[in-house]
Amino acid sequence: MGQQFSELSDKHIEFIAAQKIYFIATAAPTGHVNLSPKGGDSLRVINSTTLAWLNLTGSGNESAAHVLQNPRMTLMFCDFEGAPLILRTYGDARVLHQADPEWQLYCELFPATVAARQIFILDISQVQSSCGMSVPYFDYKGDRDALANWSEKKGKSGIEAYWYNRNRQSLNGFDTEIVERSGISPAEE
16 A cells, blocks of 8 residues: 655656656645646656656646745656556645746756746655555547647747736736746737
8 A cells, every 4th residue: 555755766766757647736825726737748857856847838827826835746646557556746846937047957858848838846855655546547649739739839929928918827816926037028919
């Protein structure tokens, strides 16, 4: 059954690398809890206590707003194809924006995309495995290309206008700092 660890083992790192989808959970002190699925080539294990994930432009920007108020973050991985396993990493996260000094260092770890909005760095304080025996089997058929197509069509200025007009605040009205820390100015979408 479930076990707890202070860091990722080599076996955990191999498991994470094989996953096609993972889930991010964040929460501010008040308001909604956010739980987001993530996919594509957007996650890197930096070392046994550090993960980095690339946040692509989307309709919400909850994780950024939450981490500014409360750095707690959980990432969850589920095995949908092999032996049952759920793996969670718990810790404190920080968010990097394009104008932040460390942006380029971490951005180079991921495929280039105009949709790159933020990078989150999770400092792991605990890892937990659990059985996952009730998680169903699913077949991976491929990544969706809708977001890549949409963002390429919008281009850099269109993406920045989208951030300005739609990504500055969370659902609960919390600031995301996307404008200030990305160096963008008001623009028409």
